[in-house]
Amino acid sequence: MELDPLILSRIQFAFVVSFHAIFPVFTIGLASFIAVLEGLAFKTGNPAWIKLSAFWTKVFAVVFGMGVVSGIVMSFQFGTNWSNFAQATANYLGPILSYEVVTAFFLEAAFLGVLLFGRDKVPAGVHLFAAIMVALGTFISSFWILSANSWMQTPAGTELRDGVFYVTSWSEAIFNPSFPYRFMHMGLASFLTGSFVVAGVSAWYLLRKREVEANRKALSMSLWLILFIAPAQLVVGDFHGLNTLEHQPMKVAAMEGNWETSRNVPLLLFAIPDQANQMNHFEVGIPSLASFVLTHDWNGEVPGLNEVAVEEQPPVAIVFWSFRVMVALGMLMILFGLAGLVLRKNGRYWQTPWFLQGLRLMSLTPFVAVLAGWFVTEIGRAPWLVQGMMNQAESVTPSLTGGMALFTLIGYVVVYSMVFSAGVYYLMRVLYVGLEDSSVDDEYDAERPKRPFSAAHVPFEMGDNDTHKPLNQGGH
Template identity: 50%
Template sequence: MDSLDPLVLARIQFAANITFHILFPSISIALGWVLLFFKMRFLRTGHSHWMQAYQFWVKVFALTFALGVVSGITMSFQFGTNWPGFMNTVGNVAGPLLAYEVLTAFFLEATMLGIMLFGRDKVSERVHTLATFLVAAGTTASAFWILALNSWMHTPAGFEIIDGKAHVTSWKEVIFNPSFPYRLTHMLLASGLTVAFLLAGLSAYRWLRGDRAQEVRATLRTGFTLAALLIPLQIVVGDLHGLNTLEHQPAKIAAMEGIWETQAGAPAVLFAIPDASSQSNRWEIAIPKLASLYLTHDWNGEVQGIQAFGGQHPPVAPVFWAFRVMVGVGLLMAAVSWLAAWQSYRARRVPHGDGVPATWLLRVLVAMSFAGWVALVAGWYVTEIGRQPWLVQGVLTTAQAASTVPASNIALTLGMYLTLYALLLVAYVRVVFYLAYKATLSAPEAHAAANPPAATCRGPHPA
């Protein structure tokens, strides 16, 4: 074990923790607002299926929230155990932002969650709706503060270094640093897409198992309609985010695009195998000048290559491939959601149509229930690996922040983390689908109540 690099092990361990943790806030952030939507639809229409949808999905929210809290606490400990140099150098910035997140968001969520889960029969409908709103607002406020800190690490502003430590000169500039608006919007939309496909996937699963309740139709259509609406917004925001990254972190863009040499009219590399030893791409398939067009909005715009940054650039292959996974899954999500929305529209125009897409497409939606996770984690890897070798861009390198914990200790805890996280992840997915399966058990009775057979309808039908 001593022959292993403790810095590499520490990075892998933190990557494992953040990968596992981010899965759950990505659901709880948007799902809180979806629950509020269900509740408002129930209050507005009086239709019970909206409350049934709320009661089912609030269980998923509670499970997700619990795992998010537990994994977040574990991750926060690693700032001290694996990365003491981080707080020693920039603790005056990071500490207050993390405290704001706890004070303004976590306490609010934790307090109101009890009323949201167990208080509907004990408080008025208005108070229960208010609790749902506050939980949703709390999850978003939590994302606000965490993304403010993370964005500051990429584009630090509003501080000065005194005796090797960062001191804040303007909290406004710290919080609203140059990349923050793009990162926050990009993350919120990613959360919405993650929840949209989870809604559609679990609802499609219930429908395929014979659950024809109005609740299932409503949540199914809500899922793929939400995805179809958010995808174009995410494409626009992603483009703006890319332009911002080009301005402040050009080395990351060079790695994402697989561009080694600075050139005008840079090609868009669709496929390649980046080779760091020769600083070139093998098996490259590219479209001439397209990268310059979407990065600089000029066919002949100059794009810096990896070689322009000396040794201060991220590893190319992981960033290059993670970016393509993110874009590829995003395009697949766009195609599936738009097709589902079109088929639903066509089905509703047929007399007595149920507005449900074709069976084969429902199976695709089930398979893509957690597609949002894949795209989100890939995007997160692009962001975080693309910042290397910096922990705080231009201020603190990852190596400077690392602890002196022996490699054997890190390897041991890494193995424990990976085992535990794998078990918890499998358990979470199985429990979520079990909840959906359990909900289908009452489907025949619900369907029969909503659609009584013709034989029981005696007497002439009214004209």
């Protein structure tokens, strides 16, 4: 069997990007949370805020490090596996990626050291400033990266001459048609990811009555953010969908599993897309709802996949189901936000075991939703790398063989698995030690019994093997 270097290169890049994406989306939201905690600590001097900031800064450092390690090789793949693409887009992507390093990465790296090690070495105001700069750096980084990715989705401000893209307007290229929606959508996703992770970990600690005051405060802050951000994400997602319908109609057609351009298109809740026969099996849908959602008109026209040749259609099944996973998890997040609001009466939001257990599980769902969203975005663009202008087959390195691509793919999987395992193990150790490991309360920390670490103590393990007892069933 002959190995296809194009398919293997696509799998390799998908693996690396998917592995890397879960880290920035968490650190962006968490950095802003830490900056708020530092601001509250600076204003009030409350040890609870200081403990929370110190603890989550440790978590941030571990995740930031894993993100850096996993992200470095991404740029190298442009040269090794996608050299034609790298050469063609160098006039635009080269400067954009350089701006990201100069304006964002240096800012994050420099002030992260102050944030991590400077609490007792610099004035409190300087420490707060460092936290703000780290948070700002994460947003600047996402600005440039999403601008580059959005340009590939909706190219603007450039022209293609002799196989090379030349910039005709930097402002149009950077602020291309899909960038504002994509930037807002990813920003809100980052806040939701940070909020649910903080809520899930805080809930785990509250179930075991560990640092109740501080974790109650963290949980309360997270639930307020979830209450407002989750519905806002739904609204922004709607605008993003309308923008995608305008500029990438085949991606929307794949999301909806719609094969023929028509009106009164149903919103499919379930279907098994059959791309070979250009049809769906076992459709279950709500009449005309897709037309209304996409065009805000019950009789609106929705494009069909049959408008283009089969070889120009994206892999429909993956896009179709990834979109539904993302939306379903988004609706679940909204429900948890509303449940938190209802349970605020008499402080039940931090004393109700089933709700706290649910938040533990929900702490992982934003990562799944983000990956599903990236699958929709990137796979839905296929077969194009630069929408409508440069496809994947034209972009791959000409001299790359299937054997070479397979060798590097296996290498990445092995190395990344080792990095991920080591990072997660250390992260679980940090979470297990918790807020008690803080110089703010040395006397308590000295008296706290030291217990050996085991996997049974991590926040995402459903077994209750910890010696800290959960709240009783009534929650009081």
